[in-house]
Amino acid sequence: MVDTNSPDIIYTKVDEAPELASASLLPIIQRFAASADITVGTKDISLAGRILATFPENLTEDQRISDDLAELGNLVKTPGANVIKLPNISASVPQLVAAIEELQSQGYALPDYPEDPATDAEKTIRARYDSIKGSAVNPVLREGNSDRRSARAVKNYAQKNPHSMGKWESTSKTKVSSMSDGDFYANEVSATITDAQAGNAKIEFVAKDGSITVLKDGWALEPGTIADATFMSVKALDAFLSDAIQDTKSDGTMFSLHLKATMMKVSDPIIFGHAVKAWLAPVFEKFGAELDAAGVNPNSGMGDLLERVRDNAAIMAEIDALTAVRPAMYMVDSDKGITNLHVPSDVIIDASMPAVIRAGGKGWDAAGKKGDTNCVIPDRCYATVYDEAINFFKANGALDVATAGSVANVGLMAQKAEEYGSHPTTFEAAADGVIRIVLANGETLHSHNVNAGDIWRACTAKKAPIENWIELALDRQRLTGSESIFWLDANRAHDAELIKYVKPALQAAGAADKFQIMAPREATAQSLKTITAGKDSIAITGNVLRDYLTDLFPILELGTSAKMLSIVKLMNGGGLFETGAGGSAPKHVQQLMEENHLRWDSMGEFCALGESLNFLAEARKNARARVLGQAAEAATQGILDNNRSPSRKVGEPDNRDSHYWFARYWAEALATQTEDTGLAQEFAPVAKALAENEAKITSELAAVQGHPADTGGYYNADAAKLAAVMRPSSTLNDIIG
Numbered sequence: 005m006v007d008t009n010s011p012d013i014i015y016t017k018v019d020e021a022p023e024l025a026s027a028s029l030l031p032i033i034q035r036f037a038a039s040a041d042i043t044v045g046t047k048d049i050s051l052a053g054r055i056l057a058t059f060p061e062n063l064t065e066d067q068r069i070s071d072d073l074a075e076l077g078n079l080v081k082t083p084g085a086n087v088i089k090l091p092n093i094s095a096s097v098p099q100l101v102a103a104i105e106e107l108q109s110q111g112y113a114l115p116d117y118p119e120d121p122a123t124d125a126e127k128t129i130r131a132r133y134d135s136i137k138g139s140a141v142n143p144v145l146r147e148g149n150s151d152r153r154s155a156r157a158v159k160n161y162a163q164k165n166p167h168s169m170g171k172w173e174s175t176s177k178t179k180v181s182s183m184s185d186g187d188f189y190a191n192e193v194s195a196t197i198t199d200a201q202a203g204n205a206k207i208e209f210v211a212k213d214g215s216i217t218v219l220k221d222g223w224a225l226e227p228g229t230i231a232d233a234t235f236m237s238v239k240a241l242d243a244f245l246s247d248a249i250q251d252t253k254s255d256g257t258m259f260s261l262h263l264k265a266t267m268m269k270v271s272d273p274i275i276f277g278h279a280v281k282a283w284l285a286p287v288f289e290k291f292g293a294e295l296d297a298a299g300v301n302p303n304s305g306m307g308d309l310l311e312r313v314r315d316n317a318a319i320m321a322e323i324d325a326l327t328a329v330r331p332a333m334y335m336v337d338s339d340k341g342i343t344n345l346h347v348p349s350d351v352i353i354d355a356s357m358p359a360v361i362r363a364g365g366k367g368w369d370a371a372g373k374k375g376d377t378n379c380v381i382p383d384r385c386y387a388t389v390y391d392e393a394i395n396f397f398k399a400n401g402a403l404d405v406a407t408a409g410s411v412a413n414v415g416l417m418a419q420k421a422e423e424y425g426s427h428p429t430t431f432e433a434a435a436d437g438v439i440r441i442v443l444a445n446g447e448t449l450h451s452h453n454v455n456a457g458d459i460w461r462a463c464t465a466k467k468a469p470i471e472n473w474i475e476l477a478l479d480r481q482r483l484t485g486s487e488s489i490f491w492l493d494a495n496r497a498h499d500a501e502l503i504k505y506v507k508p509a510l511q512a513a514g515a516a517d518k519f520q521i522m523a524p525r526e527a528t529a530q531s532l533k534t535i536t537a538g539k540d541s542i543a544i545t546g547n548v549l550r551d552y553l554t555d556l557f558p559i560l561e562l563g564t565s566a567k568m569l570s571i572v573k574l575m576n577g578g579g580l581f582e583t584g585a586g587g588s589a590p591k592h593v594q595q596l597m598e599e600n601h602l603r604w605d606s607m608g609e610f611c612a613l614g615e616s617l618n619f620l621a622e623a624r625k626n627a628r629a630r631v632l633g634q635a636a637e638a639a640t641q642g643i644l645d646n647n648r649s650p651s652r653k654v655g656e657p658d659n660r661d662s663h664y665w666f667a668r669y670w671a672e673a674l675a676t677q678t679e680d681t682g683l684a685q686e687f688a689p690v691a692k693a694l695a696e697n698e699a700k701i702t703s704e705l706a707a708v709q710g711h712p713a714d715t716g717g718y719y720n721a722d723a724a725k726l727a728a729v730m731r732p733s734s735t736l737n738d739i740i741g
């Protein structure tokens with residue numbers, strides 16, 4: 005059913021660079037859509053918005069905002085959903101704390117984030133804040149599986165205008181290091197829930213004395229759900245990390261840790277904390293009590309630790325002495341002294357590993373010097389992808405962007421499939437004992453002996469999403485005829501259960517010969533071989549590889565994942581159009597604030613807009629949406645053909661210029677189409693005015709660059725200030741109206 009009061013299209017309000025871009029682009033979209041009687045509304049899923057919506061009782065009447073994420077979560081389950089979803093912050097604790105502080109300074113009486121909740125009231129506040137932490141938006145909105153690929157025009161453009169690629173030497177010492185035992189990969193068990201086993205399960209901790217603590221109750225497991233459990237032994241992890249640091253030292257490379265602390269929000273910050281402790285082991289041994297007293301939590305990173313101990317000369321001296329003998333450290337920002345271990349949200353494996361690989365296996369050390377790096381990825385479930393890619397490029401040299409084919413992705417993610425660690429079924433064992441899943445019928449499904457501190461996680465993938473994912477793979481294979489590979493490891497418990505779904509479904513569709521099933525390492529080698537030969541491949545993967553591969557391949561093939569088409573066909577009939585496959589690019593905000601240049605590329609938004617309008621045309625038989633959508637596609641092509649994407653450097657055209665060009669090409673396409681004369685007549689003068697005022701508009705846009713910009717807030721910008729920064733051309737604004 006279509007809710008006639010709801011806007012035709014929802015455009016999400018997010019954070020950081022994409023939100024800055026929206027301040028310029030959205031008014032253009034709304035103006036063009038209005039001419040076709042199409043409404044484009046917004047819903048606030050920003051970190052600041054989600055914080056405010058969580059604590060209404062702390063706010064004044066007019067400070068309160070609606071819980072837009074919850075509303076959107078309901079909308080995406082309806083056939084009428086048509087949502088353009090921009091990337092939002094998945095906050096680490098330091099980011100969450102910074103956002104709370106900013107909002108407090110703006111007059112919102114929010115409670116502090118309780119670092120060490122003692123009272124019940126504090127525990128409640130902490131739990132409410134923790135629900136906002138990490139990847140808290142995507143799993144709610146993704147009521148469908150994902151279809152991510154580069155649009156043909158975008159791929160053609162990249163081949164004709166290859167981006168720079170680092171050179172790969174066969175002698176490169178860059179490598180991936182992973183645990184050999186005791187990791188999630190080693191300990192995984194998995195089963196598919198039968199009718200007799202379905203119902204509300206429990207996760208329990210059984211202590212050595214037999215006492216039972218219920219970690220999670222009422223965990224609904226439906227028949228056909230694949231449910232797994234596994235754990236990482238922290239004893240094995242600590243030994244591995246300590247060896248990896250020594251090994252890096254003997255190799256003479258840089259130490260770098262690659263995790264996904266935002267999506268795997270429970271497990272990975274803990275692993276990150278172990279790495280901080282391993283790196284600073286002698287400091288923790290000597291000054292454990294002082295560090296405790298200073299409130300140091302290694303999971304928050306070295307940045308927070310240094311902040312807390314900077315006035316303690318003895319500790320600082322110990323850290324300095326240690327740094328002198330440690331191997332070089334891979335830096336996030338050498339100029340600013342931001343190390344790999346500073347903040348858990350700074351090194352996000354899906355973006356960080358492709359960056360190393362694209363650079364020819366290079367990272368940057370504290371002195372800003374390029375060098376080979378030991379890429380430490382403790383768990384082996386997916387580390388093999390990067391290991392194999394590195395081996396491949398060492399043997400074959402860097403990918404030739406001008407001739408390489410493309411790897412598209414069909415990703416299983418609907419209904420929180422494979423949401424490892426980003427859901428309330430991941431636990432740090434409080435003591436030695438057993439963690440087990442007890443089913444509704446009393447049967448124990450999985451059980452692990454754990455030691456204190458071990459990281460135990462359970463996760464599910466439901467039947468309907470799995471079947472839908474296989475259907476989507478069949479569709480994409482049929483439409484493209486491309487090589488199609490299910491990236492599943494028959495030796496891994498979870499994947500083995502998935503294979504039990506995949507094989508019969510392919511047989512039933514008469515398509516078994518069109519698909520291969522390969523473990524991630526073999527699939528990586530095969531796909532790289534295929535694209536090196538100029539052909540295309542479809543990677544059909546679970547949720548984590550969906551995330552990793554849709555940065556890895558686009559960053560190699562297109563130079564960025566920002567230009568990806570990212571379609572989520574919602575299972576109940578609606579459409580969710582994600583913009584690009586990358587993140588909210590904090591670096592870009594910094595550049596805007598310092599020199600008023602925004603290098604964010606809105607190609608992802610342009611592609612998503614075209615798809616969303618075309619979907620509206622189909623779903624609601626809206627002819628004008630089709631005209632608008634086709635014209636938006638022509639405008640996107642215009643941006644590519646004429647090189648109108650933003651430049652990275654101040655003083656050159658930026659994001660705002662690209663929006664001017666998008667509006668102009670869009671208006672021109674509308675003015676010259678013949679399907680809808682009303683729209684053609686309306687846009688002819690707009691197109692003319694935009695063309696005639698080109699010099700004036702571009703000089704008005706150029707004039708503001710080179711000075712600091714003030715948007716009134718990092719997490720919660722002031723709308724008027726933001727509009728002033730992002731819409732500085734009064735000539736353009738007048739034409740847009």
Ligand SMILES: NC(=O)C1=CN([C@@H]2O[C@H](COP(=O)(O)OP(=O)(O)OC[C@H]3O[C@@H](n4cnc5c(N)ncnc54)[C@H](OP(=O)(O)O)[C@@H]3O)[C@@H](O)[C@H]2O)C=CC1
Nearest residue numbers: 091092093094266352355566586587588589590591604605
């Ligand atoms: N769908 C979502 O909601 C997603 C959210 N995130 C969140 O985003 C935040 C930052 O994540 P991070 O991993 O650093 O990833 P980002 O994608 O934000 O940053 C990595 C780099 O990618 C490039 N980049 C990304 N998007 C664009 C764009 N549109 N135009 C030009 N360049 C772009 C930039 O590189 P350069 O400037 O060097 O070219 C950028 O510095 C985190 O909070 C993370 O959780 C991350 C991924 C997806």
Ligand SMILES: O=C(O)CCC(=O)C(=O)O
Nearest residue numbers: 094139142266267551585
């Ligand atoms: O939800 C997140 O935190 C990140 C999602 C992401 O990186 C992706 O979907 O590609």
Ligand SMILES: [Mg+2]
Nearest residue numbers: 354551555585
């Ligand atoms: Mg990603």
